[in-house]
Amino acid sequence: MMVLLPLLSLLLLEWALIGSCSEKGGNDEQPSTYSDTYYHGPWIAGRPGRDGRDGRDGAKGEKGDPGEVLNGMQGCPANVGHSGSPGPQGPPGIKGMKGEPGGIHPTLIDELLNMTSYLEARLLKLSKALTLYGSMAELGGKFYVTTGQPSDFFMINKTCQEIGGAVATPKNKEENAAIMKLVVRHNTYAFLGLKEGIIGKFYYLDESPVKYTNWYSGRPDGQGQENCVEMYTDGTWNDRDCSKHRLGICEF
């Protein structure tokens, strides 16, 4: 009897559920979300199934119409920027081709030749005039010129230097003879470019030793008191006091 009680309870519960469903299926005016087949028969309708899988991709569509080009409005002009700093110096360029050789225009050459001829002729005339009046003697491109005025040795030396020359100094017998012409012409003695160093020893004014002399017999005899040298009219030399006034002759 204790085993039959649970079975009886299950049968009563099933009967009550079937009766409830029969009342719902007989109402046609209240459609259900289930299919009509679920209402046939006395069984209980099942739960709805799960959603199906996604379908395949469809066919490729037709190409669309071209889009419309839209032009934007012109913008405002930008401000001018500042000048930049100069860049670094570039490499030296390629050496150019050698130019045509230069030259003097023929007309200029003729003018220079004419000027040279004119100056040569003028110098020749001046040279002849100075020589004629005993103011100048020429030898081997060296000129001996005198002012014709007697002065002490110091003034003669100063005058010759101021005009770019030096006191006449014979270095050989030919030069001595050329200077003697002026001495003879003025009939007086002339100082030469020599000075005494130690007693009885004479030097050129640049202090180099004398290489040529033409002393008169017994000269020098000043014993250190006659430090300059004069030329007699015969071309011989004598030591003499530098303060005496003698003819000044410069050489160029």
Ligand SMILES: [Ca+2]
């Ligand atoms: Ca003397």
